[in-house]
Amino acid sequence: MIYDYLIIGAGSAGSNIAYALKTAGKNVAIVDKEGIVCGASGAAGAFLSPLPGKKNSYNSLVNTALDFSLDFYENLLPESIIKKGVLRVPNNNFDETKLSTNELKCKHIHFENIDGYFYSNAAIVNPLKICNQLTRECDFFLKDAKKLVYKSGCYYLDELKAKNIILAQGVNSPLVSYPYVKISPVFGVRIDVKSSTKVPFNIHKSISVSANKEDGTIAIGATQQNHSLLDASCDTTCDKCPFYIDTLKQDIDSLLKQADELIKLENVEVVNVLKGARATIKSYFPILGKVIDYEASLKKYPSIKKGTKIPSELLEYYPNIYTINALGSRGFVFGPYLAKILKEHLLDDKKIPKEISLEKLFYKIARKET
Ligand SMILES: Cc1cc2nc3c(=O)[nH]c(=O)nc-3n(C[C@H](O)[C@H](O)[C@H](O)COP(=O)(O)OP(=O)(O)OC[C@H]3O[C@@H](n4cnc5c(N)ncnc54)[C@H](O)[C@@H]3O)c2cc1C
Numbered sequence: 001m002i003y004d005y006l007i008i009g010a011g012s013a014g015s016n017i018a019y020a021l022k023t024a025g026k027n028v029a030i031v032d033k034e035g036i037v038c039g040a041s042g043a044a045g046a047f048l049s050p051l052p053g054k055k056n057s058y059n060s061l062v063n064t065a066l067d068f069s070l071d072f073y074e075n076l077l078p079e080s081i082i083k084k085g086v087l088r089v090p091n092n093n094f095d096e097t098k099l100s101t102n103e104l105k106c107k108h109i110h111f112e113n114i115d116g117y118f119y120s121n122a123a124i125v126n127p128l129k130i131c132n133q134l135t136r137e138c139d140f141f142l143k144d145a146k147k148l149v150y151k152s153g154c155y156y157l158d159e160l161k162a163k164n165i166i167l168a169q170g171v172n173s174p175l176v177s178y179p180y181v182k183i184s185p186v187f188g189v190r191i192d193v194k195s196s197t198k199v200p201f202n203i204h205k206s207i208s209v210s211a212n213k214e215d216g217t218i219a220i221g222a223t224q225q226n227h228s229l230l231d232a233s234c235d236t237t238c239d240k241c242p243f244y245i246d247t248l249k250q251d252i253d254s255l256l257k258q259a260d261e262l263i264k265l266e267n268v269e270v271v272n273v274l275k276g277a278r279a280t281i282k283s284y285f286p287i288l289g290k291v292i293d294y295e296a297s298l299k300k301y302p303s304i305k306k307g308t309k310i311p312s313e314l315l316e317y318y319p320n321i322y323t324i325n326a327l328g329s330r331g332f333v334f335g336p337y338l339a340k341i342l343k344e345h346l347l348d349d350k351k352i353p354k355e356i357s358l359e360k361l362f363y364k365i366a367r368k369e370t
Helices: 014-022 057-076 096-100 127-135 248-262 294-300 302-306 326-348 359-370
Strands: 002-008 028-032 084-086 106-112 114-119 124-125 139-142 149-151 156-157 160-167 184-194 202-204 218-226 269-280 285-291 317-325
Touching: 002 014, 002 156, 014 028, 014 127, 014 326, 028 160, 057 127, 057 326, 084 326, 096 114, 114 326, 127 285, 156 184, 184 248, 218 248, 248 269, 269 326, 285 326, 294 317, 294 359, 317 326
Parallel strands: 002 028, 002 160, 028 139, 084 202, 160 317
Antiparallel strands: 084 114, 106 114, 149 156, 156 160, 184 218, 184 269, 285 317
16 A cells, blocks of 8 residues: 555654644554654653744744643543643743733732733643544554655655655664754653642643643643753663763652642652653744755755845755654643644645745755855
């Protein structure tokens, strides 16, 4: 059988695009070397929160994606989402003004010993349940994809054949090179704790504390550490990585201490610890679209480096290879919305918005290279 789409990576990005294409009637296979939702997506909180502040292109994207994704999860699997809102507590990045200067509806409240702004449009979701549901109707293969072979209009990955490839590899080295997208891994830890204290809503400052989940536990998480070896690529999960700096005990203590400043959790027992690396680019925007062949495009049009404007449709692209990546700290906010945009691009030829397109990054990096 020749699949219409073969997706590499079964995290939030890969699972969402697999679902979008499968429900549109396409033949979809998905491969992952670790299993479904074993990368960053498995470690995620997974909090879905609005991004407050004066309106700009990034928070508009986040807040549009949030509205879409909340509805999407509620329809997909209502038992996988708990929507109790979030209390945002001012910190260094988000002071009082940023939290209250908004088009978003929020309410100033005093809770226990803290003051913050309450946004009702926020939730927590269950990554495992969601990604399993999204990929249920697709063929899944546990496989480390090493090399794609392109022959007579078809891609071969060992015994699998497909017309189109979608790379949803998170922080891992991509199967084809696109050096104009500089992905950095940002590491983080999430713990699940049991406590006799009931948490009424999510609370977010520099870390996030969730409302009680369906099993009664509370998630506490943060992703903030840049790896000290910035040029090392992520080729495996943190627990198997030779470069991983094990600060787990300090990380857990720090999460518990910071959580304690937000809400007094009594009789705490840590029942689950997960760590992972999320993929982020400098601008924080996610990226989406057909993969431009950097070398071939510059060879064809060397004057791009001097600023000549070459229309994007004339650039050289890898045939039928697409990517969806750099979901940053909002993998479960962006996942369904970006999958919708990519599906509409693939099936209905709709344009990808400039700010998340690969073309924007391509021109930026190519023009720097003189
Ligand atoms: C601790 C932590 C907390 C977070 N909290 C939140 C949160 O509260 N809310 C939120 O929205 N987001 C959160 N995030 C971010 C979110 O998890 C990520 O943005 C999102 O999961 C990224 O999804 P992805 O599919 O792009 O990557 P991943 O989930 O990392 O998936 C990529 C997959 O590709 C596979 N892969 C790569 N290369 C190959 C190959 N060659 N062959 C086979 N398989 C391959 C990997 O095994 C991996 O499973 C958090 C992240 C972390 C680490």
